[in-house]
Amino acid sequence: MPAPFTFTTFLFFLLVTALLLNASQSLAKHRNPSSLILGLSHSRTTLPIPKVSTVSTKRPSELLDMMEPLREVRDGYLISLNLGTPPQVIQVYMDTGSDLTWVPCGNLTFDCMDCDQYYRSNKLMDTFSPSNSASSSRDSCASSFCTEIHSSDNSYDPCTMAGCSLTTLLKATCSRPCPSFAYTYGAGGLVIGTLTRDTLRVHGSSPNVTRELQMFSFGCVGSTYREPIGIAGFGRGALSLPSQLGFVQKGFSHCFLAFKFANNPNISSPLVVGDLAISSKDHLQFTPMLKSPMYPNYYYIGVEAITVGNISATAVPLSLREFDSHGNGGMLIDSGTTYTHLPEPFYSQLLSVLQSVITYPRATDVETRTGFDLCYKVPCAGNITSADDLLLPSITFHFLNNVSLVLPKGNHFYAMAAPSNSIVVKCLLFQRMDDGDYGPAGVLGSFQQQNVEVVYDLEKERIGFQSMDCASAAASQGLHKN
Numbered sequence: 001m002p003a004p005f006t007f008t009t010f011l012f013f014l015l016v017t018a019l020l021l022n023a024s025q026s027l028a029k030h031r032n033p034s035s036l037i038l039g040l041s042h043s044r045t046t047l048p049i050p051k052v053s054t055v056s057t058k059r060p061s062e063l064l065d066m067m068e069p070l071r072e073v074r075d076g077y078l079i080s081l082n083l084g085t086p087p088q089v090i091q092v093y094m095d096t097g098s099d100l101t102w103v104p105c106g107n108l109t110f111d112c113m114d115c116d117q118y119y120r121s122n123k124l125m126d127t128f129s130p131s132n133s134a135s136s137s138r139d140s141c142a143s144s145f146c147t148e149i150h151s152s153d154n155s156y157d158p159c160t161m162a163g164c165s166l167t168t169l170l171k172a173t174c175s176r177p178c179p180s181f182a183y184t185y186g187a188g189g190l191v192i193g194t195l196t197r198d199t200l201r202v203h204g205s206s207p208n209v210t211r212e213l214q215m216f217s218f219g220c221v222g223s224t225y226r227e228p229i230g231i232a233g234f235g236r237g238a239l240s241l242p243s244q245l246g247f248v249q250k251g252f253s254h255c256f257l258a259f260k261f262a263n264n265p266n267i268s269s270p271l272v273v274g275d276l277a278i279s280s281k282d283h284l285q286f287t288p289m290l291k292s293p294m295y296p297n298y299y300y301i302g303v304e305a306i307t308v309g310n311i312s313a314t315a316v317p318l319s320l321r322e323f324d325s326h327g328n329g330g331m332l333i334d335s336g337t338t339y340t341h342l343p344e345p346f347y348s349q350l351l352s353v354l355q356s357v358i359t360y361p362r363a364t365d366v367e368t369r370t371g372f373d374l375c376y377k378v379p380c381a382g383n384i385t386s387a388d389d390l391l392l393p394s395i396t397f398h399f400l401n402n403v404s405l406v407l408p409k410g411n412h413f414y415a416m417a418a419p420s421n422s423i424v425v426k427c428l429l430f431q432r433m434d435d436g437d438y439g440p441a442g443v444l445g446s447f448q449q450q451n452v453e454v455v456y457d458l459e460k461e462r463i464g465f466q467s468m469d470c471a472s473a474a475a476s477q478g479l480h481k482n
Contacts, residue, residue: 330442
């Protein structure tokens, strides 16, 4: 979860983060170290720009629907942004836990600190070049987005330092470029850049139709810390992609493919934005969105209990279904966090319940190597994605409004390697929250959302869940190439 702050604090922040390089991270935001053991690497294949038979230049409020494919990689889901004139295709993470959309800028000048492991396994980078776009321009101090990105301090301060007079600031007429910003993420990630305006092209719900949004505001980022790939913010703030497209009062839905499809260029996860995403969805189970007074732009729900197999539901702490007086608490739904995180001591209680019902030998050596807390040696018949999943207990989340979600098989325990001697080691891909009492009490990560249609009904402020074969859904929407 991000918290923007002004550039004047950036040098101090760098000094602090340098001291925390070896500290444990709070959320597995985007690049959780444990996910590296899954053997999945980022796909850098850009999606081709479709042949456009119709180009719509309607205002955002007139756009009805948007449908984009999501490419799965080892620790998240990538959406391709078509930016600029002519279009430059940049792949970025879809992130429901932040607002700002940003892309790496400059083929030679983009710099990412503490990204060595990523660069060793990926030779190509998607970067945006403003100088190669005829429609690119810097956002100005008169822009409400400039105020938004610098909102953690007095919003007038950065533009005053840039030379804007008080009169032009009060009238929102200062034409000076919006000053550089710095933007942080929950696990310690940091990006620094400038707000840029350019044309964004998205795919409509009808085949071969592309819609254009002129003057789309995004971060053109030249330096980052632990953030090698750009991000499309899907929060509810003014800077988010759905908000700028005019969909923040409607909704969107996604159906994340299972990990086995990671880096498969022939199939993509469906992402639908607009009326089509929420129409005819009343048959789903919907739980209300909780309104966080601390982070009103993000998606929170309440968890009442978690069931392991046939054991009676284990009650969760109040913090997972309500906020304290300071706005801390709730369960954050975050596609930018890989694994689900739960607070202590409840997390340890859940581990104890699982240990009491699973009788297979522990693979403690794998636990030590990967950092996961429960790993077991499970018998298998060679197919590590089917029959042996039935040998492990199910996990069910019980949300507010009597909504229950049984995690699809493969969404809790995952094979760490290929079977050996009819044995496969599977680890629980849950982790504990390390933030203490600050911020969300828990996070529902993207791994646990696989093969689940998740519907964000923003008009009615509710979130729906439905188990689904997302590969079949992708095929039905033309996202599966033969």
